[in-house]
Every structure is written in C-alpha cells, then in structure tokens.
Amino acid sequence: MQSRFVREAAWRIVLLFTVVGALTAAGLGQTVELTRWAIPTPNSLPYGIGIGPDGKVYFTEFNGNKIGQLDPAANEIRERSVSGGPFGLVVSPSGSLFYTLSQANAVETLVFTGGSGRWNLPTPGATPQALVAAPTGPGQVNLWLTERDGGKVARFAPAQILVTLPLIITPPTMVPPTSVQIPAVITPTLPELHPGNPLLPPPIALLMPGSSPPFTEWEGVGGPRLTYRVAVAPDGRIWFTQEASPLVSLDPGSNTALYHGLPAGTQALGVIVGPNGWVWFTDTSRPAIGVLDPTTGDVRLWRIPGGIQPFDLVRDSAGNIWFTDRAANAVGYLSPFRNEIVMYPLGPNVHPVFLVLDSDERIWFTAERGNYVGRLAIVPALGPPPGGTGVLEINSTPPGLHVLIDGVLRGVTPLSLTLPAGSYNVQLLMFGLIPVWSSTEVVVAGTTRTINVQLGGAPPSGGEGTLQVNSSPAGLAVHIDGTYRGVTPLTVSLSAGTHTVQLYSGATLRWQGDVQITAGTTQVIQITVW
Template sequence: MTRTNQISFCLSVWAVCFLLSVPAVQAVTIEEYITPSGASSPADLAVAPDGAVWFTEINANKIGRLIPAETKPGTSNGITEYALPEPNSQPHYITVAKDGIVWFTEMAGNRIGRLDPASGAIQEYDIPTEDSEPHQIKEGPDGSLWFLEFNANKVGRLNPKDGTIQEYAVGEGHPHAMVVDGAHVWYTQGGMFWAKKFFNKVARLNTESGKVEEWTVPPQKSVPHGMTQGGNGTVWFTQMFASKLAYLDFKQGTPPEIVEFHLGERKGPHDLIVDDRRQVVWFTANRPDSIGRLDLNKAQPGTNEGVEFFPLADPKAHPSQLELDADGNVWFTEMGMYFRGKYNNKIGKLVP
C-alpha cells in the first residue's frame, strides 16, 4: 500500500468512527397552514377535546378554527374564521373549556369573549377595570375562567354561569402568562420590555386567602414570560431576555430553588410546554425563529445539554404560543412582529 493510500485509508476509518460517535439528530416534520385573512397575526391557540385547533387573529379581529383532518399544508383548507362583533378588539389569548366552549381575551376591547362552536355565536363580558389589557386565560378546576390583567396588575375570575367578574390586585410587574393549579394561580411578571420597563418575578396568588407571593428571577432583565406546568405539578417558565428555561423546585421549602437550563445566546424563548410522554420541553424561540426542544433525559442544569432547535422556513415567522395535541404533535402560531407592524398569517405543526 502506498503512503497516499495509507493516508486515505486512515482518513476513511477516522471519518467512519467520527460519524458513529456523533448522536443522530431526531428528525421532525414541520407543516404550515395559511389563515384566510392576510396579515392576521395569529397570537395564541388551544386544542379542543374534539381535536380542533382554535386560535386568535389579533390583527384580523377574528377567531379561527382549524380541523386537522381537512387541512393541506400551504393552504387555508380546513380553516374557518369568526369575526368579532366590535372592531379593533384585538383577540389575544384563548382557551377551550372542558365543555368545548371557546373563551378568549380582547386586549384592546377590554373584554372576555365566549364562542359557542355549535352555533358560532359570540358573547362578550366587560372587565370592570378600564384599559386592563387582558392577557392569558385558563379554565380552573371548578369551571371558572381565570385571566391576567396585564396593564392593571390584576388577576380576574369570570363565573361562566352568570358572567360576573371578580378581580384580585397583585404586585406591580405586568402579569403575562399563567398556570391555574387548584386554589393557586401562578403567573410571570416580566414587565414591558419593549418600553424598557423590566421586571423579573414569578408569583403565586392564593385565590382563597388573597395572599400573593413573589420570587425574584435574576438577573434584573431576565424577563420571565411564558409559563406552563408538567404532569408532576412542576411550574416551568421562560426567561426571554436571559435565554433560559427554568422550573421552580420546592423540595427545600420556600423560597423555591430556580433550576435553569441555558439555551445559548439571545434565543428569545417565548412560550413552552412539557411533553410528559416523550420527556421533553418544547418552546418557541425568536433568534432564529424556530421551535426548540429540551430533552429532559439529557438536560443538565446550568448548561445547554439536550437542547435542539428546528428553524422555521420563514425567518420572520416570530413563533409565539404552542400547544400539544393528543398525538403529541406541537401546534404553534406564527404571529410576526405584531407590535412593530410586521404581521404573519400562519399556523404551524411540528410532528416529532
């Protein structure tokens, strides 16, 4: 064997060994569906018990419904839109109750909306505090609808039987995302980062006693943003400016330990959800625009071990909220930079 052949042989062996030593990246499939209204800016979405995906169109002033079995990627097939009664209401967050009724917040309209899927009829309920700017909304264990008043620094509760609304004042910080867990409402307080008004807290409201507990999330500009809960009751949240995912560990009591997972520089994680079956945490990221995954079997606190990103085709998609369906598919909104006048009009689905 010549020296040249020896070198080629050695390089080939090295290359094979290297490839065998590199863990394979698990492939995913991403599909996108177009809303009938252009520049609609889908903001939030929720999966109904029947599998339908409901979403808000903050710029089109509509609620959308997507039937997965009727969709075709790259088209509006299977999507129906419902216009709100009042113009410029800016429907923002949405949830589907156990009985199938769709509830949503109207950020500019200062109302809570109710949509009956059977008839398409929409009812609206005025929030007592003016200009409260309602954000996320969730159903409680008793069927009440809990929501956050971002601008008023309050937590609201709507009784679906009579439409009455009760409000709870909380500390300053502009509550954004929430988890409802029994008698407790958890929420993030990241401030108004676009106005350079930063807060770095997560908090818990005891709805029976009215007691509010707040915990600081360093650094000062961490901007706690999205929030979710795992099947074991653990509360997770994103730190949008600190580029981390984190959860609260109460094993040693109160205050809790904040367990953090680094994502890399300036990833801008927005929302997150725990897939207990696959033991991963999915999240939306904006730098670059992608869907991220944290593998809990590989993750190490304080590092970015187990983190992967799956870029979207549109570099200006600005994925916002996400949800899991019964099959473990990840549905997400592509909102665009709505607050800067840059709109998008897609709903995405990632198939693991």
C-alpha cells in the same frame, strides 16, 4: 409565653419559610438536551404551540401567516398558509386546530389536511391573542380568549362547526434537527410572602356580558385596558391578567368578577391555575414567579435570578412551574418544594415565548427570534451502576405524605420503589408542599431498604409537661421545633424547656411563638387567626 403574630407590619414585607429553608437539600437540577427544528419560513415569528393526539407539534407563524406542523419522528415540517396574523393556538382532542387571528380580528379553525372556518369578533380592533380550552361549556367546542386591545375576555362556543373538506396535502420540508446539552444553573430562592386577609374578601363587580354568537364578551371595570392572558380553573372560574390590574377571576355563570390584589408594583402576565385552585403567574416587574392562594389572599413571589421578562408558564405533574423568559433568552422552572429556580440559557437572540408539555412531560416551546421549535428533555443519568437494583420502602405516621426522590414526586406514603443501586435524597412533604423530613438513603442491589418515619414521636425521657394548642378556626397544622405534630386542637407531651410552635393553614404560616414548658404542668395556648 412570648409570641408574635406573623401578620404584623414587619411580616408584610417578606417572610422566609424557616421550615422549608431548613429542610431544603442541595439543588438537583439536571442537564437537559435542547433539540431545535428550524422553521422553513424565514423570520416567521412563531408564537402559539400545541401537541396533537398523534404527537405532531403545531405552531402559529405570526409574521409568516402560516400554521406549521412538525413531525418530530420524521423530522418534517409542513406549513399551511393563512392570513391575519395567527397568534394563540389550541389543538382539539380530534386534532382540529383553533387559533386567533390578531390582525384579522377573528378566530379560525383548520383541519390541517382539509378546510377551514372563520368567525369575526364583534368588537372592532379587539386584537385577539391568548387562547385556551375549557373542559365544559355551552358550545360544540368551548374556548376562552383575550382581546388585548379591546380590554375583554371572551368565550367562543359555536353550536356547530362547518368546514369544507377538500383533501389538502402540503409538501413536507425535511428539517434535520440540531441538538446541544445545557447544564442547569441552580439558585436557591426563598419566597417573599405578602399576607392577605381571609376575613376581607376581594372586591366584587358585576360584569354584564355582550353576546354575539358564538362569542360572549366581558369587559373589566374601569374601562378597556390591555388584557394579556387567560386561564380556566378547576371550579370553572376564568382568571385573566390585565395591564396595571389585580388578578381577575370571572364566574361566567353569575357574571361576577373578583379583583384579587397583588403586591405593589406587580405586573402579572402569564397565568395558570393549579389543581388545588392556586393561581400561578409571571411577574415581569421584579421579575418573579408568583402564586396567589385565593382563599387567604396570600401571595408568594420567587424572584428569578438573571430574569428579565418571564413570559409564559406551565405546571408539570411534580408541581414544578416551568416558564420562558423571553428577554433573558432562557427556559427555567421553579421548584416551590425546594425553593430553587433552575435556568437553562438558550443563547443570544432566541426569545422563547410560549411553551407546552407533551405526554412524556418534555418541554416544547417556540423561539420568536430564533425562528425554531425547541424541545427540552432531561438527559438521563448514565445507566444504573453495576449491581442492579434494590427496593426502597417508605412508611410514615401519619400516612399520605408526598415523597420526593431527588426532587421528583414519586407518590405518597406508604410507598415501595424499585431503584438502581445508589444514593438518593428523600424528602417527605405535608400537604404536598411543606417539607417535614429529609434524608440521604443508600439503596443496595438485591436488598430492601425500609424507612419508618414517625412525625410527632414520643418526647425524650426526663422532666415533661403538657402543651394544649387551640385555635380559631380549628384544624391548623401544628409544628413544634420544626416537626409536624398534628392539627388543632392538639395536646402533646413535651420536655421541659422552651419550644417553638408554628401554626399553618395549608402552606401558609399563620402564627409563631415560643412556649415555656414546666415539668408536671399543662400550658394552654389559644390562638385566633385573623
């Protein structure tokens, strides 16, 4: 048996996911329609953006010292004057607005048709910028913010919020939108893998907070350094990015911070946390979109073709990572399932900055230099071809595989879909990430097309032997010759000859080797993953 451990030094440079690469189909990025609403105040420098419960779009105007409200149904923009350089923005479920005032060193709340309230930060010259909401916390509202020049992250959790309630109706400005269709620029991009060491935990530090209600502030180790963005994880940890620093995760309950190392030269800027706890970030140095698995320490980086300064990012329900590239004047997305980056160039001197998804998963963004609020919406394909619809049924053994139809997540197996007649690319993903099966299927109107996919089926007839795969720890996913066969400990029958065995933990390749099977014998391999 010949084997090689993927954690050798050579693998620390780059790992090409052969399973993913072999099964990734051609790009399926679609044309989008860009709709632009020009902001009435010239050179306003819009930054923060949020969607209200009524579908209205709110944004900050840093240079204009205003908060804007766009009603896309009426094509109207209203503006409320504020002071102090509004930057980050959060819209509460009730429609109240919270935003940072970078120049006034404060956080402010505003009822757009009523009064406002302001709280000054305890650290002088902190320059508050990014602002995100937390689902829980000690306050009536619970927000987290970065203090860019103060080198801190802070929790804003007022026990009560009192604002005056005058009725203030600002006159609307009619803003007829302009629209243009932008074709997708699709580039296959295999990730670089920088393996971590799950047996070597990240450095830990005790960060004693300073409290001046409604603020609690935490400063990273090594003294103040520029602090950029902040995100709240499903487990309540707070992730933030700093200048020339690892990714930092803070447990506000214990005041402990973990410092997760990134590949040399990485400068993380934007940061979000996915539902599985993986941490996605923009890397402005390569430039690239990266993801950290906090459990293993593995980091993957997808370089952005033509990228310059990836700025902000958001995850859609299909698992695509949308991002703005400020200096490249583009909005794009990474499909980690397909290993593709899709770019939509916006034209010169636009500088898209922050972005957000609405309930229909359309992308809204602020254009810093373009001085507009933009919306990207997928242009639907021309209506169903003549002949109506058919049914596509997809079954698998084992069940529970994620199903992508033309690159869009549609559910898990077993799955039944009614689709317009036509041809579709179908992919099945293990663990929601690893492609294990792909096919082009034709749906005929008025009929049902049933697909039964069995992973790890019976071996071909002829001389056969047995392979036992054991691992420490157990429970690793076993792929043999590119096909998922089960988890360790595993015993399978294989045709005589050489077979390639791969062991995965989640989406991370832990071991790969070639095994020689002799008819009528049992080959046992024991793998210890470090």
